[in-house]
Amino acid sequence: MTLTELVEQIKAKQSFLCVGLDSDLQKIPAHLHREKEPLFAFNKAIIDATADCAVAYKPNTAFYEAAGEAGWMQLRKTAEYIRTRYPHMFLIADAKRGDIGNTSNGYAKAFFSVMDMDAVTLSPYMGRDTVQPFLEYDGKWVVLLALTSNTSAADFELMEEAGTGKKLYEKVIETSKAWGSEANMMYVAGATKAGMLQGIRKIIPHHFLLVPGIGAQGGSLSDVMQHGMNKNGGLLVNASRAIIYASSGKDFAAAAEKEAKKIQREMESGLSEHGH
């Protein structure tokens, strides 16, 4: 998906919601375990219920790998289902991979050729070699970890550089923005650190940010919109557990729809407030 198409989708749906498909065999409703492919059955129901309110889906590969090769197959089927039924969705493999060039090629093939994802999340630790092979795919995106929403993000991401006073996550953004463009790179910036979004916007005013951490992790959507929005909207805000596990009963899809709709409405007023 191109940048223009993504911006159009956000305007059309008045939403920049990304639904995180953290679909865990231990947490999905009990009755789905009778299905042959319980993760895929769960995902289909969640997707059908939330597709009107969302512009992106983000399956996290960990939950599928935990189910072995059957899980990997259900991840591929989920991607195919979205591609076929909802062709205008932005599809992110939340894989947080990071390896050297030779090996990164393999991951790029896995997510962009074997599965037709639009984007993959990557870790910047090993530098440019990790990112480059992914940028060679036309119309595909890299979402680079910068400032994450977890507690121990402070262990290394906030390390301050001698001489410049830059934090590691700032250096990651400043260095890597030259590797691609605002049309093929985004950055992960956690909602639990919304105050820092202003600083990030000074370095990359035009890039999209993928923002996790609202809902279960406690970040505030209105803070994120206040500090993170730009002329394109410029945000994909992810919610996972708050939507997909809104109910653990047979009404899980309806409950997910209700939660997604609630978030979409808040996004709609934020977009309108900021002139979109």
Added chain:
Amino acid sequence: MTLTELVEQIKAKQSFLCVGLDSDLQKIPAHLHREKEPLFAFNKAIIDATADCAVAYKPNTAFYEAAGEAGWMQLRKTAEYIRTRYPHMFLIADAKRGDIGNTSNGYAKAFFSVMDMDAVTLSPYMGRDTVQPFLEYDGKWVVLLALTSNTSAADFELMEEAGTGKKLYEKVIETSKAWGSEANMMYVAGATKAGMLQGIRKIIPHHFLLVPGIGAQGGSLSDVMQHGMNKNGGLLVNASRAIIYASSGKDFAAAAEKEAKKIQREMESGLSEHGH
């Protein structure tokens, strides 16, 4: 596998060779493509040919993911094959995963329960949350990226901290060594930066180091032994392409054996020189 068992294996085999199973459908000998499971067939032949000279195997997950769920299945079968036929091998999933606690649990389950690997490589970027779930498995190991062997390792790993002058990779090692012990944590330290191994040994004299980068990437085994060895040996040195692609013909397994034997002999004299 415990630390004691690993040290015993190294003494018994007079080798600390780790064979990297970077098994790429595009690079394995052409005649294997007639097999139903070409990656698994390739791996079995490589393993049988090198098991006498090696103490560890390290499949890199990227190459298996690039072959879709069939690849993922062949990775699991490779792990099972090693577990069954060569129970004293140290088995490393080179996955370089890194995510928050909730999600890291999924990866830990994938590699330690679904597959019975001994160790997983992890990226430190997101801090302790990434590592902790893996350390809760008894007898299992985390191999944390510190100083990698690729060209762009310098982008961020060598960033210097204000006040302390420590490099990021040094801070990663210093901070994380308190999360586990020398009996459940190792560090990746690239052979292409062998001069820095001395500095690493000052921070962690007793931990094992997993050293990639000899062979195809140009690092020198004798430099690594000189700067990196400790009282336990303390090294696992990985070679991938130099061994597994030593020949692209039908004699690939014999050629791999010859290469592995050559490296093992050099290791044997290094071990004896250092009194092991």
